[in-house]
Amino acid sequence: MANPTLLILAGDGIGPEVMGQVTRIIDWFGDKRGLAFDVEHDLVGGAAYDKHGTPLHDDTMARAMEVDAVLLGAVGGPKYDDLDFSVKPERGLLRLRKEMDLFSNLRPAQCFDALADFSSLKKHLIAGLDIMIVRELTSGVYFGEPRGIFEEGNERVGINTQRYTESEIGRVARSAFELARRRGNKVCSMEKANVMESGILWREVVQKVHDEDYPDVELSHMYADNGAMQLVRAPKQFDVILTDNLFGDILSDCAAMLTGSLGMLPSASLGAPNADGRPKALYEPVHGSAPDITGQGKANPIACILSFAMALRYSFDQGDEATRLEKAIEKVLADGARTADLMGEEGGTPISTSQMGDVILAALDASL
Ligand SMILES: NC(=O)C1=CN([C@@H]2O[C@H](COP(=O)(O)OP(=O)(O)OC[C@H]3O[C@@H](n4cnc5c(N)ncnc54)[C@H](O)[C@@H]3O)[C@@H](O)[C@H]2O)C=CC1
Numbered sequence: 276m277a278n279p280t281l282l283i284l285a286g287d288g289i290g291p292e293v294m295g296q297v298t299r300i301i302d303w304f305g306d307k308r309g310l311a312f313d314v315e316h317d318l319v320g321g322a323a324y325d326k327h328g329t330p331l332h333d334d335t336m337a338r339a340m341e342v343d344a345v346l347l348g349a350v351g352g353p354k355y356d357d358l359d360f361s362v363k364p365e366r367g368l369l370r371l372r373k374e375m376d377l378f379s380n381l382r383p384a385q386c387f388d389a390l391a392d393f394s395s396l397k398k399h400l401i402a403g404l405d406i407m408i409v410r411e412l413t414s415g416v417y418f419g420e421p422r423g424i425f426e427e428g429n430e431r432v433g434i435n436t437q438r439y440t441e442s443e444i445g446r447v448a449r450s451a452f453e454l455a456r457r458r459g460n461k462v463c464s465m466e467k468a469n470v471m472e473s474g475i476l477w478r479e480v481v482q483k484v485h486d487e488d489y490p491d492v493e494l495s496h497m498y499a500d501n502g503a504m505q506l507v508r509a510p511k512q513f514d515v516i517l518t519d520n521l522f523g524d525i526l527s528d529c530a531a532m533l534t535g536s537l538g539m540l541p542s543a544s545l546g547a548p549n550a551d552g553r554p555k556a557l558y559e560p561v562h563g564s565a566p567d568i569t570g571q572g573k574a575n576p577i578a579c580i581l582s583f584a585m586a587l588r589y590s591f592d593q594g595d596e597a598t599r600l601e602k603a604i605e606k607v608l609a610d611g612a613r614t615a616d617l618m619g620e621e622g623g624t625p626i627s628t629s630q631m632g633d634v635i636l637a638a639l640d641a642s643l
Pocket residue numbers: 289293348349350351352353365368537538539559560561562563564565566567568573574575576578616
């Protein structure tokens with residue numbers, strides 16, 4: 276049987292640095308576990324703009340549609356801040372999400388025991404934390420029309436449109452309920468139904484999908500601003516949080532700090548299952564290109580490595596191998612391995628991006 280195919284788009288800033296460690300881990304699974312992938316590399320974001328004048332070449336888009344999974348590092352950076360909006364690096368990533376129809380973005384926030392002291396919250400609030408944010412990814416205000424900056428009288432007006440159809444809400448709600456059934460069986464849906472019509476529709480559709488097909492799952496609704504507050508007040512009250520594109524973007528960065536660092540949070544962006552039952556999928560860390568630490572060997576590669584673990588689980592039916600990788604990360608953290616972002620007030624000597632890769636590979640070897 277042919278090997279599964281992986282398209283790696285390392286992107287910009289720390290993207291290539293963290294992805295460098297992921298490729299070592301992919302090689303390890305090929306060498307030591309007989310789990311070989313056919314890996315291809317291509318450009319996205321500013322790197323693609325520099326070569327092709329577009330943040331995502333059509334050939335790259337076409338290949339993303341064909342492979343079994345895409346792994347992405349990060350896009351963007353100050354070098355590209357003044358580019359026309361249509362060719363900004365971030366547009367390359369948004370095009371991938373839209374054209375691959377990756378409507379369900381899974382952003383798990385789990386607190387590793389070894390980092391429970393490191394979070395900016397008190398230990399008892401986050402020890403054992405395990406929540407899953409399900410963020411709608413292909414619609415909402417990031418894509419709605421009209422959008423743009425227009426002349427209006429003697430000044431300019433910036434417009435973005437929050438737009439959701441019932442079917443867009445329904446399909447992501449289903450994915451959240453399905454996930455909840457395999458976890459703590461609870462979904463909290465977050466919107467702003469008090470001030471936005473799209474929020475009213477969101478709440479109605481989520482409730483209807485629940486009542487018709489998932490009555491066994493515990494469902495609650497919360498305004499997203501209260502949700503942000505509750506996430507830092509008592510995060511363990513949540514199991515699955517279901518929310519839209521914009522609120523999900525913000526709430527997941529917030530959830531990252533519950534786990535200690537934005538450098539720890541992975542994500543999976545999934546579409547509807549293909550004929551073979553496998554969804555189109557893109558895996559990427561939640562963080563961006565981190566221009567402030569690019570090129571210094573300081574980036575934490577764990578979010579990107581955990582994203583590959585999600586690929587093993589969700590695209591390749593390799594849940595046991597995903598767990599092996601997650602346990603290896605748990606072990607190195609327990610042994611005290613820390614990149615600079617994980618240094619607490621007590622200080623200590625951080626290890627570099629590649630040294631974090633070294634110790635995780637050693638822990639994988641020890642797992643055999
Ligand atoms: N999915 C993507 O490719 C995303 C891209 N971006 C883009 O990235 C650029 C920078 O955006 P920012 O707002 O600065 O967000 P960011 O996530 O790149 O960085 C925020 C802060 O977290 C730190 N950080 C992030 N990842 C880290 C890691 N792995 N290890 C250690 N520290 C880490 C950074 O050093 C920075 O202080 C922008 O161009 C933005 O549009 C932002 C978010 C997501």
